[in-house]
Amino acid sequence: MKQVAVFCVSYNSDEAYRQYRASLLKAAQKSKDEIRLDIFLVRNTEEDNPGYFGGIQRQMKNLDITSYDYCILSNVDLTVEEDFFIKLAAYDCAEDTGWIAPRIWSKKENRDLNPKIRTRYSRKKLLMLRFLHRHHVLHALYSRTLYHRRRETAMTHTGPTYAGHGSFIILTRRFFKECGIINYPVFLFCEEIYLAELCRDANLQVIYVPDLIINDSEHISTGHMPSKTYSRLNYQAVDYILNHFYQE
Numbered sequence: 578m579k580q581v582a583v584f585c586v587s588y589n590s591d592e593a594y595r596q597y598r599a600s601l602l603k604a605a606q607k608s609k610d611e612i613r614l615d616i617f618l619v620r621n622t623e624e625d626n627p628g629y630f631g632g633i634q635r636q637m638k639n640l641d642i643t644s645y646d647y648c649i650l651s652n653v654d655l656t657v658e659e660d661f662f663i664k665l666a667a668y669d670c671a672e673d674t675g676w677i678a679p680r681i682w683s684k685k686e687n688r689d690l691n692p693k694i695r696t697r698y699s700r701k702k703l704l705m706l707r708f709l710h711r712h713h714v715l716h717a718l719y720s721r722t723l724y725h726r727r728r729e730t731a732m733t734h735t736g737p738t739y740a741g742h743g744s745f746i747i748l749t750r751r752f753f754k755e756c757g758i759i760n761y762p763v764f765l766f767c768e769e770i771y772l773a774e775l776c777r778d779a780n781l782q783v784i785y786v787p788d789l790i791i792n793d794s795e796h797i798s799t800g801h802m803p804s805k806t807y808s809r810l811n812y813q814a815v816d817y818i819l820n821h822f823y824q825e
Contacts, residue, residue, distance in 0.1 A: 579612050579666045581605075582640070583649040584633045586619040588626065593653045593794070594618065600656035607659050611666035615645075628764035629743075630771075637758040643750055647677075650746040650759070655681075665747075665789060675752035675781030676772060678741025679789035690793065692738035692785045693769050697777070700823045703815055710812035723793040738772035738785045745791045748772070757778040767814035774822040 583601060587594045598616060605614040619632035627635065633650055644650060647665065661679075670677070681690040746768075756775045761768060776783055 578610060580615075580644060580647045581612055581647045581649065581662070581665070582615045582617065582642075582645045583651065584619065584636055584652050585649075585651045586615045586621060586629050586632050587653045588621045590653050594638050597651075597653045597655050600659075603660050604661045604663075606658050608662040608666055612662040614662070618781065630759050630761040630768055631764065633759075634759045642753045642758055646750055646751070648748045650743075650748065652744045653792075655745060656792045658792070661789060661791070668789070670749060670784065671782065671784070672751065673780065673782050674749050674784050675755070675776040675779065676783040677747035677749070677789070678738060678783060678785045679745060679747065679791050680787040681742050681745055681791045681793050683793050685794070686699070689787065690742040690744065691787075692712060692783075693742040694740040694773065695738050697739050697773070698770070700819070703819050704822060707812060707815040710808040710815060712808075724733045735786055735788075736784065737782050740769040740783060741785065743768045744793055746772065747789075752776065752779075752781060755781060763814045763817050764810055765814070766811045770818050770822075774818070 585594065585597065592621055598618075601614065601616060605612050617636045621627065621632050624756070626632075630650075637648075668677070678691045682688075683690050752775075756779055761771045763771075773783060775781075
């Protein structure tokens with residue numbers, strides 16, 4: 578029997594959480610005795626909001642995290658397919674796997690959000706992103722022009738990638754043995770790069786597994802964020818990544 582923990586973060590999203598939890602429980606029930614599931618809800622509020630990974634870190638501090646075969650970190654504007662846990666339990670996970678990236682089907686964009694980042698960003702690219710976020714008007718212009726001209730290429734094979742999408746992350750027991758619990762002191766954004774760099778430093782693989790299917794309705798928490806706030810938080814996140822993982 579596989580032991581699975583789900584750490585999900587909600588911010589004014591109680592109805593989405595109820596639907597998400599129902600899909601998790603239904604999928605766990607379908608797996609019969611293959612999965613034991615624990616669900617931990619992080620309910621962030623205006624008065625107490627440590628951010629995405631900050632809230633998850635609070636929950637993890639009180640647990641023996643390496644007792645779980647898999648820990649899932651996620652938003653709540655999701656549902657899992659009914660066979661999700663059956664396939665996760667049957668998945669032949671290599672010993673050097675730190676992170677499993679499933680197929681995350683975006684209803685909004687009509688595509689799979691994974692793999693999020695296929696190759697490691699260069700320092701030059703991150704410096705450019707930090708510059709754009711420092712001047713939020715430039716980033717807003719970029720978002721309305723060049724960003725929307727990018728062509729997305731479907732990923733048709735399983736295998737290693739650099740980073741998965743942050744809305745639904747499956748971390749292995751090996752990840753926590755090598756890297757410890759989540760300790761990302763940034764409020765929001767660049768969580769995928771943070772985890773990818775931890776895996777890279779620990780010689781762990783990030784593996785894209787499209788047979789594991791998640792449905793994503795997207796952006797409950799960030800979709801209506803003011804552009805200045807969005808850029809300010811992104812600037813802080815990119816700056817942290819540069820300072821901690823890209824020092825020359």
